[in-house]
Amino acid sequence: MSFLQDPSVFTMGMWSIGAGALGAAALALFLANTDMFLSKPKKAALEYLEDIDLKTLEKEPRTFKAKELWEKSGAVIMAVRRPGCFLCQEEAMDLSSLKPKLDDLGVPLYAVVKEKVGTEVKDFQPYFKGDIFLDEKKKFYGPQRRKMMFMGFVRLGVWYNFFRAWNGGFSGNLEGEGFILGGVFVVGPGKQGILLEHREKEFGDKVNPLFVLEAAKKIKSQVPASEKK
Numbered sequence: 001m002s003f004l005q006d007p008s009v010f011t012m013g014m015w016s017i018g019a020g021a022l023g024a025a026a027l028a029l030f031l032a033n034t035d036m037f038l039s040k041p042k043k044a045a046l047e048y049l050e051d052i053d054l055k056t057l058e059k060e061p062r063t064f065k066a067k068e069l070w071e072k073s074g075a076v077i078m079a080v081r082r083p084g085c086f087l088c089q090e091e092a093m094d095l096s097s098l099k100p101k102l103d104d105l106g107v108p109l110y111a112v113v114k115e116k117v118g119t120e121v122k123d124f125q126p127y128f129k130g131d132i133f134l135d136e137k138k139k140f141y142g143p144q145r146r147k148m149m150f151m152g153f154v155r156l157g158v159w160y161n162f163f164r165a166w167n168g169g170f171s172g173n174l175e176g177e178g179f180i181l182g183g184v185f186v187v188g189p190g191k192q193g194i195l196l197e198h199r200e201k202e203f204g205d206k207v208n209p210l211f212v213l214e215a216a217k218k219i220k221s222q223v224p225a226s227e228k229k
Helices: 007-032 046-050 086-096 099-105 120-127 150-154 156-167 209-216
Strands: 053-055 063-065 075-079 109-113 131-134 183-187 194-199
Touching (some): 046 183, 099 209, 109 120, 183 209
Antiparallel strands (some): 053 131, 075 183, 183 194
16 A cells, blocks of 8 residues: 555545545634534523522422512512522622612512522522522522533633632632523513513623613612501
């Protein structure tokens, strides 16, 4: 065979294979950093959110419909991807920084978690200045539940978010389910509807607090002025 007699042909072939492999890897890396392969979120209808069953985290939990959270005063609700995640802790702190202004507006701040693992929720509480409830059926993460698996670790945006949170002094653990993506909702009272729906597209894709506050200002409270604090 000629390529065995001429080493340069063999070398050129190996270089071509290597270049092709590098090109394929570069293309895969490029595509992984676009939104092309990300699952698209499906908007939640108000009726869908209203019918979600939530539980309190007390020793004797109470089950109630989610609409209780916002039916009178509206609400800001964080669907936490994983309480032990330092990226979630960072977003919780951002939302908690709005608490004084939300209190002035009469709008409560809540969070839901999909599971209760060890002391995760208790350890998360210092980062989040609101009540936290359990969404066992993970409905707040739907209606089309989305996951980010290991592709997240080759996305440049995710690494940027990692370093941002690390530089902010946040640290976490690997306890619990963390692949189902979370989000943030601002819901008006009664039938005013969903005023903001932020769906996490990748790890650490946090909502802009200014957008949350802007949406909260649109809430038309149904609580009589005499009952407000």
